[in-house]
Amino acid sequence: MEFFRSHVLICTGTGCTSSGSRLVISGLRKELEERNLEKEIRVVETGCFGFCNLGPIMVVYPEGVFYCQVKLEDIKEIVEEHFVKGRPVKRLLYSDPNTEVKTQEFENIEFFKHQKRIALSNCGSINPEKIEEYIAKDGYFALGKVLNEMTPLDVIEEIKKSGLRGRGGGGFPTGVKWGFAYKAKADQKYIVCNADEGDPGAFMDRSVLEGDPHSVLEAMAIAGYAIGASQGYVYVRAEYPIAVERLTLAIKQARNLGLLGKNIFGKGFDFEIDIRLGAGAFVCGEETALLTSIEGKRGEPRPRPPFPANSGLWGKPTIINNVETLANVARIIRNGWEWFASMGTEKSKGTKVFALAGKINNTGLIEVPMGTTLRTIIYDIGGGIPNGKKFKAAQTGGPSGGCITAELMDTPIDYDNLIAIGSMMGSGGLIVMDEDTCMVDIARFFLEFTQEESCGKCPPCRIGTKRMLEILTRICEGKGVPEDLETLETLAKTIKSTALCGLGQTSPNPVLSTLRYFRHEYEAHIYNKKCPAGVCKALLSYEIDPEKCRGCGLCARNCPVDAISGKIKEPFVIDNDKCIKCGTCMEKCKFGAISRK
Amino acid sequence: MNDGLKKEQILGIIEKKNGEKEQILSILMEIQKESGKNYVDKEWARIVADELGIPLTKVYDVLTFYAMFSTEPRGKYVIEVCNSAPCHVVNGSAVVQMFEEELGIKMGETTADGLFTLQYVPCFGACDIGPAVKIGEKVYGNLTKEKVTELLNSYREVSTCQK
Ligand SMILES: Cc1cc2nc3c(=O)[nH]c(=O)nc-3n(C[C@H](O)[C@H](O)[C@H](O)COP(=O)(O)O)c2cc1C
Ligand code: SF4
Numbered sequence: 001m002e003f004f005r006s007h008v009l010i011c012t013g014t015g016c017t018s019s020g021s022r023l024v025i026s027g028l029r030k031e032l033e034e035r036n037l038e039k040e041i042r043v044v045e046t047g048c049f050g051f052c053n054l055g056p057i058m059v060v061y062p063e064g065v066f067y068c069q070v071k072l073e074d075i076k077e078i079v080e081e082h083f084v085k086g087r088p089v090k091r092l093l094y095s096d097p098n099t100e101v102k103t104q105e106f107e108n109i110e111f112f113k114h115q116k117r118i119a120l121s122n123c124g125s126i127n128p129e130k131i132e133e134y135i136a137k138d139g140y141f142a143l144g145k146v147l148n149e150m151t152p153l154d155v156i157e158e159i160k161k162s163g164l165r166g167r168g169g170g171g172f173p174t175g176v177k178w179g180f181a182y183k184a185k186a187d188q189k190y191i192v193c194n195a196d197e198g199d200p201g202a203f204m205d206r207s208v209l210e211g212d213p214h215s216v217l218e219a220m221a222i223a224g225y226a227i228g229a230s231q232g233y234v235y236v237r238a239e240y241p242i243a244v245e246r247l248t249l250a251i252k253q254a255r256n257l258g259l260l261g262k263n264i265f266g267k268g269f270d271f272e273i274d275i276r277l278g279a280g281a282f283v284c285g286e287e288t289a290l291l292t293s294i295e296g297k298r299g300e301p302r303p304r305p306p307f308p309a310n311s312g313l314w315g316k317p318t319i320i321n322n323v324e325t326l327a328n329v330a331r332i333i334r335n336g337w338e339w340f341a342s343m344g345t346e347k348s349k350g351t352k353v354f355a356l357a358g359k360i361n362n363t364g365l366i367e368v369p370m371g372t373t374l375r376t377i378i379y380d381i382g383g384g385i386p387n388g389k390k391f392k393a394a395q396t397g398g399p400s401g402g403c404i405t406a407e408l409m410d411t412p413i414d415y416d417n418l419i420a421i422g423s424m425m426g427s428g429g430l431i432v433m434d435e436d437t438c439m440v441d442i443a444r445f446f447l448e449f450t451q452e453e454s455c456g457k458c459p460p461c462r463i464g465t466k467r468m469l470e471i472l473t474r475i476c477e478g479k480g481v482p483e484d485l486e487t488l489e490t491l492a493k494t495i496k497s498t499a500l501c502g503l504g505q506t507s508p509n510p511v512l513s514t515l516r517y518f519r520h521e522y523e524a525h526i527y528n529k530k531c532p533a534g535v536c537k538a539l540l541s542y543e544i545d546p547e548k549c550r551g552c553g554l555c556a557r558n559c560p561v562d563a564i565s566g567k568i569k570e571p572f573v574i575d576n577d578k579c580i581k582c583g584t585c586m587e588k589c590k591f592g593a594i595s596r597k
Numbered sequence: 598m599n600d601g602l603k604k605e606q607i608l609g610i611i612e613k614k615n616g617e618k619e620q621i622l623s624i625l626m627e628i629q630k631e632s633g634k635n636y637v638d639k640e641w642a643r644i645v646a647d648e649l650g651i652p653l654t655k656v657y658d659v660l661t662f663y664a665m666f667s668t669e670p671r672g673k674y675v676i677e678v679c680n681s682a683p684c685h686v687v688n689g690s691a692v693v694q695m696f697e698e699e700l701g702i703k704m705g706e707t708t709a710d711g712l713f714t715l716q717y718v719p720c721f722g723a724c725d726i727g728p729a730v731k732i733g734e735k736v737y738g739n740l741t742k743e744k745v746t747e748l749l750n751s752y753r754e755v756s757t758c759q760k
Contacts, residue, residue: 014722014723014726014736015723015725015726015738017736018723018726018729018735018736018737018738019726019738019739052725052726053725053726053739055726197722198719198720199720200681200682200683200719200720200724201681201682201683201720201724202720202722202724203722203723203724203725206722237721237722238626238665239665239721239722239731240721240722241734276619276622276623277622277623277626278622279622279625279626279663279664279665279666280663280664280665280718280719281662281663281664282719293622294619295619296617296618296619296620296621296622296659297655297658297659298658298659298662299662299663300662355724355725356725357683357686357687357724357725357727358682358683358686358687358724359686359687363724363725363726363727364725365725395682398682399682429683429724431682431683431686431724432686433686437686442682442685442686445681445682445685446682449681449682449719452719453719455662
């Protein structure tokens, strides 16, 4: 085996690829070759470290030095200073946005310190395109163990006892579900991995597939053994090209090594996996819709029961599991259920991956034990809110969920607590909003999404969400009437109880939750015709402070609709009837004389 | 027949998927990608229907249901702008304006040279680098005015090289 004195890990996930990590990698390879260092220093292309807004990210082992925002121009210096002279390049180290202290080692950065990476443990530490690296991290050991030492019922029991619950949103106990499919009698059964991930704000499944595809394949084979299925499908969004590419490669490699295919480990167990692409319909993430889509039809949901575990793909018993759920399976088999059950809260075991997005310093992917508080996630890991703004709320569960307010920041986050406060876990997207976010506007936005994605099969969802959206739009335009809030609540209740599938049933949640915690914002829009956050354009007005105005006329020249008039060297005024609230004048004024109300 | 795809090409795509009915999504996606104009023409849809042995209406059922498909020609490059909440919160609408200004078209339109179409799509999971857009298989994030100009120029260059 070759011996390298240093390993350089560079992320090639979607985030870092978009910020240019491919260029950095080829530049580094070239530089190392020119200096004859390519036999001493090994470049490893990895999946996502999670710290996406600081990409491209580079970690150098054995020291664990963490470089961020590395550019092609930095390569010469890194090679010369760090790899030749052994002095890490200070300039490129991570600097805490609040304290500006630079941290050299990866483990000591606040962002990583509070995390516990299980589902993501290989993301960022192995090359996802090399099955050998997965195997070197005990990959496929669990599959071997299951086939050699465990009966299908043992496997199901192990997963049941671990307390693993579905990470795709529903939170259904995984072992119990497998038990149903095990009991169902049929000549053929299927395992389906749900990688449709359409929840706005969620990208953990993408990262797992990009960074550790084999962990999902191995788990699917284990599930196949447990319920007696010989065929698996990964239903993945075509919008995730890197994930699709790595999955395809991973399946090929596993087949070549006999880890998929016929007679795996010589134990008489056959299992094949194929990929099916989703074509951009959010509702296809719903399990029954997903199945009809795999069958090559319009992805419309159907009523349950029968549940897929009894009658799924082509009417056969089918287990559908989310990517992150599956990413935990092999680790549970390897380390035992006690290990997994020792983490988390009473009814939510293990860890959860969250995708941080919106108004937060450190956007990216994090994994924390269940029961971690929002405060820890936002302030310790997320580095707080940018530009010294005030935190207002965080939305979990995307368009099916609700918001967590500042007062609830210390609630331990798990499935049940989130439901109790009117939100839900969803797939783990966490959108952070600050004082500049209008909660009515956000509710309208989410509803617009569900309205657009509604498959139209059942009237409560198709028509009900449309009515709700009309009302919300009206409120944002300053045309809301006092009865609107009550009508919204009635509509919401009806939709919740009568829609056919989860999409419709949960679509009123963002409205109900914002009504519960931010009713005053709705009221301000309706009664005072004001948008407190200054977002809803129709309710804004721009004014020039005559004290501060120097009469330069710059604003008037830039106004696209000539709504500003005045004499040079005298205070100007805005005609609010003409004004289209574009905000250009406020941006242009050099004296801060224009304000938005 | 129109200039985009030849019948043999379509037959080739179908054959690659073993002519399986269930693979209709992948087949149509491939056709759309190969068309150069990011759409599926009615004639091509008919070939697919015939080859898979299903009614044309079933093909249209699929084409109209999934957001990724278009039955009208679009630009060579479709610029897909995320309009979901995470990008909205970080001021995605400013990005739309930048593209509209730089391309001289409005959302939903195609440039006169047939190179770019600007359109909204729901979240494609690049929220970590929002506001984000997607062009073909590439994702671009943390966009600023300079980046937008640079980006469009790079696509314009590629396209002139290929001519
Ligand atoms: C509208 C809608 C969209 C959904 N989208 C997804 C998704 O993108 N990914 C996912 O794993 N589950 C999604 N689900 C949940 C699935 O229906 C299903 O519960 C899940 O895949 C089961 O896997 P799990 O038990 O491992 O969580 C969605 C549900 C609904 C109602
Ligand atoms: S609730 Fe909405 S998405 Fe679900 S089946 Fe009914 S119309 Fe379709």
